[in-house]
Amino acid sequence: MKNLSIGDAELEIMKVVWRAGGPIGSAAIGKAVEEKGWKRTTIATFLARLVEKGALAAEQRGKALYYTPLISEREYKKQRVSGIVKSLFDGSAKEMVAALFEGENFTDEDIEELKAVFDKKEK
Amino acid sequence: MKNLSIGDAELEIMKVVWRAGGPIGSAAIGKAVEEKGWKRTTIATFLARLVEKGALAAEQRGKALYYTPLISEREYKKQRVSGIVKSLFDGSAKEMVAALFEGENFTDEDIEELKAVFDKKEK
DNA sequence: CCATTACATCTACGATTGTCGACGTATATA
DNA sequence: TATATACGTCGACAATCGTAGATGTAATGG
Numbered sequence: 001m002k003n004l005s006i007g008d009a010e011l012e013i014m015k016v017v018w019r020a021g022g023p024i025g026s027a028a029i030g031k032a033v034e035e036k037g038w039k040r041t042t043i044a045t046f047l048a049r050l051v052e053k054g055a056l057a058a059e060q061r062g063k064a065l066y067y068t069p070l071i072s073e074r075e076y077k078k079q080r081v082s083g084i085v086k087s088l089f090d091g092s093a094k095e096m097v098a099a100l101f102e103g104e105n106f107t108d109e110d111i112e113e114l115k116a117v118f119d120k121k122e123k
Numbered sequence: 124m125k126n127l128s129i130g131d132a133e134l135e136i137m138k139v140v141w142r143a144g145g146p147i148g149s150a151a152i153g154k155a156v157e158e159k160g161w162k163r164t165t166i167a168t169f170l171a172r173l174v175e176k177g178a179l180a181a182e183q184r185g186k187a188l189y190y191t192p193l194i195s196e197r198e199y200k201k202q203r204v205s206g207i208v209k210s211l212f213d214g215s216a217k218e219m220v221a222a223l224f225e226g227e228n229f230t231d232e233d234i235e236e237l238k239a240v241f242d243k244k245e246k
Numbered sequence: 247c248c249a250t251t252a253c254a255t256c257t258a259c260g261a262t263t264g265t266c267g268a269c270g271t272a273t274a275t276a
Numbered sequence: 277t278a279t280a281t282a283c284g285t286c287g288a289c290a291a292t293c294g295t296a297g298a299t300g301t302a303a304t305g306g
Contacts, residue, residue: 007263008210026283042265044284049263053174063272065285075210076225081219084207085227087131088200091162093227096204097220101244104208107177111241114220118234121224130293136265149253165295170279186253186302 003070003079004053004071012036013046018073023066126202127176127194136169140179143194146189151158 006014016032017024030043047067050056058065081096089095106114129137139155140147153166170190173179181188204219212218229237 003260009264011210013177035211038264039266040283041267041285045265046263048285065284074222074225077222080207080211081222082226085223087134088203093223093229094233094237096223096242097196098147098202099204100208100216100219101240102197103205105239106216106244114217115223115238115241117221118229118238121229121234128292132294161294162296163253164297168295169293171255174268188254 003083004055005074006050006053006055009036009038010046010050010055013043013050014055014076015066015073017069023059023061023068025061025064025066029063029067097108126206127178128197129173129176129178132159132161133169133173133178136173137178137199138167138193138196140190146182146184146191148184148187148189150187152190179229 012033013029013101016029019026019032026044026047029047030040033043047056047065050057051067054070056067057070058067060066063102069092085091089099125135132229135156136152139152141216142155143151148202149170152170153163170181170188174181174190177193179190180193181190183189208214208216212222
């Protein structure tokens with residue numbers, strides 16, 4: 001369970017692959033990140049690196065490669081958040097929530113929902 | 124208010140400077156991060172880079188330089204957390220808390236405290 | 247005064263990441 | 277069939293970051 005390190009641009013690619021319901025080809029990926037303005041080869045490099053890193057699996061389908069995530073979005077997010085909690089908040093998730101609270105906008109609805117989540121966990 | 128990017132090792136230095144109650148010299152910094160096993164020059168490089176980046180101010184005091192944070196720990200943490208919320212959770216702080224909750228350990232006490240914080244904000 | 251010490255500065259090197267251009271090939275099309 | 281098209285692969289370059297050796301200098305201890 002090693003921690004793969006995925007760069008910001010690479011992450012955008014991962015998001016597209018995650019959102020796709022199954023294996024997705026580079027053409028579709030390119031289409032999905034059109035607004036980033038990346039050249040075709042740039043995207044190809046990201047894909048190759050993500051495969052190298054073990055974040056994606058590639059399978060040949062016809063002339064193109066199709067990609068599947070080897071780590072779930074959920075898992076990856078957990079890893080990242082854990083890393084931040086450890087490196088920035090001395091391991092205290094509570095402290096992190098406090099910081100979040102200070103810097104981000106929560107609606108009253110959000111808060112209600114969160115309290116509900118908390119209640120469910122607390123017993 | 125630009126976003127300074129501080130590396131993991133650099134961050135350890137920042138923590139020491141933050142924790143110091145005032146300007147702190149490189150000797151004391153070195154002492155404080157002894158357990159990292161960094162060479163003196165390594166630490167000096169980090170300090171120089173942090174000054175370049177505008178994260179620290181340096182003032183000459185006798186023969187040594189003394190450092191003061193130009194960004195507070197609080198502010199920096201907010202920035203980092205905001206960045207993650209934006210890049211990983213589509214801007215939804217609520218989603219981030221959910222992920223946190225899934226991956227980290229909260230004690231019942233933590234939860235009580237957090238709910239209290241929430242209540243105070245919610246009105 | 248001379249050697250040791252305590253610092254700061256400069257340069258460097260490897261890994262990672264963002265960003266391609268150049269190439270080679272296979273497929274589809276005029 | 278001669279080409280344009282669509283892809284994948286390689287190599288490259290600049291910036292950032294972790295890490296540190298080499299060098300220069302000023303203060304200190306004998």
